[in-house]
Amino acid sequence: MQPLVELYMQEKDSKTIMERVKDAMINTVNYTKIDEDNLCAVDIYIHKYKSIEEIDKIRQNLIDILPPNVGFVKTAHGGLHIYCNRNYQRIVSNRNVKVAITDSFDIDIFAQMNRNKIENGQETKEIIQNRVVAPNTSIREIKNNQRVTLKYEAINDWENVSHLASLKEILDKWNIDIEMSYKDSAQQQYDRIYGVQINDEGTIEQMNDELAQACVDGLKNLGIHNCYQPINMEVFLLSIFCGLYGISNESIRAEGIGNIRKFNKLSANADKNYGQIDLQD
Structure with a gap:
């Protein structure tokens, strides 16, 4: 029997975005309020000094x-x-700015971490x-001494999307960890120490062979589980495969895949699923 929490989450996840926010629409300005604890919005602000063609790209x-x-x-x-x-x-x-x-865009994240306002480290009764x-919201602003109307437009079938991807999946695509300190994040961006890094044009830079080989050489003495285990020296099987298939050099990638079983201890479920994971497609 599945745990009640898991069943509850599955029921929520099966709902579309519109079903989840329909009671949180303010008609006067058509704002969506992010007041559900599992729904969040990532806001990409592309710098306005770019040309329309650059922004679209x-x-x-x-x-x-x-x-x-x-x-x-x-x-x-x-x-x-x-x-x-x-x-x-x-x-x-709630607001992670x-x-x-x-050089081209900034990323903000909005979620409902706290329902009540925090003052001096204490939770107040004020709801935030x-x-x-x-989408379908119009705003007006002055541009070149003329009043213009700008619109928010759905790109995909926004309101009917369900079973949403996780925030972590999205941030992992850009190699962003929002739980890191600013100092560590700045150092990460400077050194480009991770395998995949988003660049200023929104595309992905691949790791070089030297760094890829160093990652593969370090894939030893780990306890590998089929699902996430937040314990020291234990890792998640799928995350390893995701990392390895980000390596463009096929020989280094193959060596890393071989090292999973050769130098590490897999749990029973991880060993069972080892041969079933194929991310090349």
């Missing part, structure tokens, strides 16, 4: 590397809202809610 590059089971909304200034599941990933606050910064502009 960056936005499409970002969409191309993301899973399809998310809600995509084009913002009024050409940026991107991405609706996904938080899946109870712990993040710092500029979790990543490039994040509000994200929904």
Whole structure:
């Protein structure tokens, strides 16, 4: 029998985005309030000084590397809202501003971590809610001394998407860990120490062979599980395969796949599923 929490999460996940936010729409300005604990929005702000062609290219590059089971909304200034599941990933606050910064765009994340306002470290009775502009919203602003109307537009079938991808899946595509300190994150961006790194145009840079070989050589003396185990020196089988299939050099990749069984201890389920995981397609 499945645990009640798991059944509850499956029921919520089967609902479309519109079913989850329909009671959180403010008709006056058509805002969507992010007041469900598992729904969050990633806001990509593409710098407005870019040309329309550059903005469109960056936005499409970002969409191309993301899973399809998310809600995509084009913002009024050409940026991107991405609706996904938080899946109870712990993040710092409801509003996480500029979790990543490039020369072309910034990334913010909005979620419902706290329902009540925090003052001086104490929870108050005041309710707080994040509000994200929904599709089909029009705003007006002055541009070149003229009033213009800008729209938020759904890119995919936004309101009917269900079984959303997780926030972690999306951030992993860009090699972003929002639980890292700013210092570590800045050092990571500088050194490019991870295998895949998002660049200023929203595309992916592959790791070089030297770094790939170092990663493969370090794939030893681990306890490998079929599902996530937050214990020292124990890792998740699928995450290893995802990393290895990000290596473009086929011989280094094959060596890494061989090292999984050769130098590590797999749990019974991980060993059973080892030969069934194939991410090449």
